[in-house]
Structure formats: structure tokens, C-alpha cells
Amino acid sequence: MTSDIKSKTTKTREYKLPLLMAGGLFFLLMLVSMALLTITYVSSQLIVKNNDAKLHEQSGVISALVAETRLEALKHSVDLISEDRNFSNTGGWENNRQRLSYLTNAFYTQRESIIDMLALLSNEGEFLGELSAEAYKFPDIKKEISRKIKDTGSWFLASEEAEKEHPMRVMIYYKREMLNNITGKVEGILVGGIFVNSNHKLINEIKKRSGAQFVAITRNGNILSTAGKISTRLTGAELNLNMQDLQNTDENVKIYVSKILEHHFPKNGFSVLSAYPASSETTLTQLLFISSSLALALALILSAISAVVGQVMFLKPLKELITYARKVERQDENPQVPQSSIAEFNEVGHNLESVFTAF
Numbered sequence: 186m187t188s189d190i191k192s193k194t195t196k197t198r199e200y201k202l203p204l205l206m207a208g209g210l211f212f213l214l215m216l217v218s219m220a221l222l223t224i225t226y227v228s229s230q231l232i233v234k235n236n237d238a239k240l241h242e243q244s245g246v247i248s249a250l251v252a253e254t255r256l257e258a259l260k261h262s263v264d265l266i267s268e269d270r271n272f273s274n275t276g277g278w279e280n281n282r283q284r285l286s287y288l289t290n291a292f293y294t295q296r297e298s299i300i301d302m303l304a305l306l307s308n309e310g311e312f313l314g315e316l317s318a319e320a321y322k323f324p325d326i327k328k329e330i331s332r333k334i335k336d337t338g339s340w341f342l343a344s345e346e347a348e349k350e351h352p353m354r355v356m357i358y359y360k361r362e363m364l365n366n367i368t369g370k371v372e373g374i375l376v377g378g379i380f381v382n383s384n385h386k387l388i389n390e391i392k393k394r395s396g397a398q399f400v401a402i403t404r405n406g407n408i409l410s411t412a413g414k415i416s417t418r419l420t421g422a423e424l425n426l427n428m429q430d431l432q433n434t435d436e437n438v439k440i441y442v443s444k445i446l447e448h449h450f451p452k453n454g455f456s457v458l459s460a461y462p463a464s465s466e467t468t469l470t471q472l473l474f475i476s477s478s479l480a481l482a483l484a485l486i487l488s489a490i491s492a493v494v495g496q497v498m499f500l501k502p503l504k505e506l507i508t509y510a511r512k513v514e515r516q517d518e519n520p521q522v523p524q525s526s527i528a529e530f531n532e533v534g535h536n537l538e539s540v541f542t543a544f
Contacts, residue, residue: 206495211488218480226473237439240461245443247395248457252445255379255387256340258299260359263377266291266303267361281305281373285314292316298386299379302356306374310334313373319380326356334360334374340449343378353407355381357449381455382409391457398438399460402445404453415460439463502527506534513541 266272272287284305292303293316304315310331317323325345333341344355358378362371379387381402392400392412399413415438438460446455505523512520522534 204492207488207492210491211484214484214487215480218484219477222473222476222480225476241441241443244395244397244441244459244461245445245457248391248400248443248459249445249447251391251394252387252455252457253448255299255384255390256357256359256446256449258297259357259377259379260339262295262299263303263359263361263375266377267363267375273363281313288314289316300377301380301384302358302376302378304330304376304378306331306334306376308334308371308373310374319383323354323356326354330358330376342450342453353382353404353409355404355409357381357446384410385412388412391459395459397459397461399458401458403456403458406454408458413460437463498527506537509534510537510541513537 266288269287272284272291288303288305292300298318301319302315302317304327305313307313312327312331315327323345326343329343329345330341333343339359339361341358341360342355343358344353346353356378358376361375361377363373363375364370365372381387381404388400388402388410389412391397391402397413399411399415401408401411403409439462441459441461443457443459444455445457446453502523502525505525509520509523522538524534525531
């Protein structure tokens with residue numbers, strides 16, 4: 186019994202050699218490029234983060250040093266005045282006209298405007314005289330100074346509510362007891378202070394030395410003074426009201442918060458906000474996009490070149506060998522073995538010639 190079995194031949198899917206070469210090279214180039222770009226981008230991000238951490242630390246150290254230096258200058262000035270014989274040995278405390286005259290001269294002749302307020306108080310906290318560089322009065326601050334006159338320590342804070350433009354006035358002051366040279370008893374108090382909210386020299390010094398675009402001194406979440414400008418998403422927003430506005434800053438700005446004056450006032454929440462341009466990360470992302478586009482374009486160009494090279498170097502000699510074989514098959518007269526610049530193709534051609542001659 187004969188069985189009729191039809192043999193089926195499966196047709197193999199064919200691909201063009203130049204297309205295979207171009208596609209393979211494109212895939213390989215893109216794979217290598219993406220790997221290199223990824224490694225470079227991750228490494229660059231780590232560098233940027235390390236630089237951010239260093240900038241944050243540097244900003245905090247500079248802000249703290251400038252603030253501490255400012256307070257030390259205030260202390261030094263008050264100590265010099267209190268230790269001057271022309272001030273301390275000027276008659277009894279029942280008549281302070283000469284002392285106040287000396288204070289007036291010392292206050293208005295200070296070179297760097299270190300002291301914003303200079304006052305002489307009695308042992309009971311009564312203001313005997315005061316000198317201030319501010320145009321406004323500060324009655325609540327004076328009451329707080331008088332109330333704390335017998336408290337131990339040298340450094341104190343006094344604050345009061347103010348107008349909408351300046352919601353809080355804060356004074357840091359240093360007091361020095363004036364002793365009687367004979368009895369050694371405290372006969373008066375010399376007080377020197379600075380207003381944090383209006384001390385432009387302090388805030389500008391921090392901004393200058395830290396290199397920040399914008400600097401703000403804050404206390405317990407309230408901005409006391411600012412230097413520089415910062416853009417916000419809020420139309421017409423002024424960053425002298427509250428810290429919440431800082432959450433609406435543009436993405437191209439980085440804000441660092443550093444504590445200051447912790448040595449003198451550890452529980453009073455003084456901080457400095459420093460804003461710097463965040464162009465590094467933005468530039469890094471842009472460079473990644475540009476580099477990826479260039480890598481894609483370069484891979485396409487090299488793939489196209491490889492296709493042309495494959496056409497010239499491989500397909501043309503192969504087609505010539507096929508043409509030679511067909512000439513032999515048709516029994517053409519004197520078919521010539523094609524010569525190529527590739528030795529392997531020449532070897533194949535000579536082998537075909539030997540085979541055809543043998544037949």
C-alpha cells in the first residue's frame with residue numbers, strides 16, 4: 186500500500202545582509218551609549234548631591250560665624266565703654282549727665298555702626314538714658330529689658346509686635362554691670378543691643394560671604410530680615426511676611442536652612458535661609474537629553490554607513506561570484522573568476538573555478 190505523503194518545505198525567512206548589519210550595529214551602539222550615559226548621569230548626580238551637601242554646610246558655617254562675630258563685636262564695644270575711666274569714674278550715680286554725654290559721643294562716633302541701641306539703666310531697671318539709631322520707638326522691648334535687669338547672664342532677647350510691614354521686632358542685647366569702685370556693689374547697668382530685623386549690615390554680610398542669591402534671618406518660622414531677591418509663583422508675593430511663601434519658590438532655586446546663635450540662644454530658634462541657583466541639576470538633565478539625542482543621531486549615521494560599507498565590501502563581491510556561477514551554468518565562453526579586495530572571497534572564487542573545471 187502506497188502512501189501519498191506530500192513533502193512540505195518550510196520557507197525560511199530571509200533578511201538583507203545590509204539591513205542586518207545596520208540594525209545590529211545600531212542596537213549595539215545604542216546599548217553602549219545608553220549604558221555610558223546612565224553611568225555618567227548617575228555619577229554626575231552623586232557629584233551634584235555632594236556639592237549640595239558641601240554648599241549647605243559651608244553656608245551654615247559662614248552664617249554662624251558672621252552672626253557670632255557680630256555679637257562679639259557688640260560685646261567688645263560695650264566692654265570698652267564700661268571700662269573706660271572717663272565713663273566709669275565720672276562722679277556719683279545721682280548725677281549721670283557726664284556719663285550720658287560720654288555715651289552719646291561714643292554712640293555717634295562708632296565706625297562700623299556695631300551698636301543699634303545703647304542705654305544706661307539703674308540697678309532697679311529704670312532707663313536713665315538711651316540712644317538708638319532707629320526712627321521708631323520700642324516701648325515693649327524697653328519694658329522687657331527693665332524686667333530682666335536682675336536676671337543672671339549677659340546675653341538676652343527682647344521682642345515686640347510691630348506694624349504689618351515688620352510683624353516682629355527682635356533685639357539681641359548684652360548687659361554689663363557697673364560696679365562701685367569702693368563698695369564693689371552694682372550701681373548701674375550698661376546695655377548695648379542690635380535689632381535683628383533692621384540690621385542690614387549683618388544680613389548683607391552673611392549674603393556677601395556665603396555667595397547666596399537670597400538670605401533671610403528667621404526666628405521660630407518668622408522672617409525677620411532679608412537680603413537679595415528670590416522669585417516666587419505667587420504674584421506680588423513679598424518674602425518678609427512668613428516662611429510659607431518659601432514653599433512657592435521656583436524649581437531653579439535651592440534653599441538651605443542653617444541654625445545660628447545656638448551658643449548664645451540655644452532654644453530661641455534663630456536660623457538663616459540661604460537660596461542658591463539650582464542650575465546644576467537643570468543643566469545635568471538638559472545635557473542628558475542632548476547627549477541622548479546626539480547618541481541616537483550618531484548611531485543612525487554609523488548604521489547607515491555600515492549598510493553602505495556592507496553593500497560595497499560584501500554584497501558586491503558575493504553578487505559577482507553568483508554571476509560567475511550562473512555564467513558557468515549557462516556554459517558561457519571563458520567566464521572570469523571575479524577578484525575582490527577580500528581574500529576569503531577570492532579563495533571561494535578559485536574553489537568554485539576548480540569545482541567547475543573538474544565537472
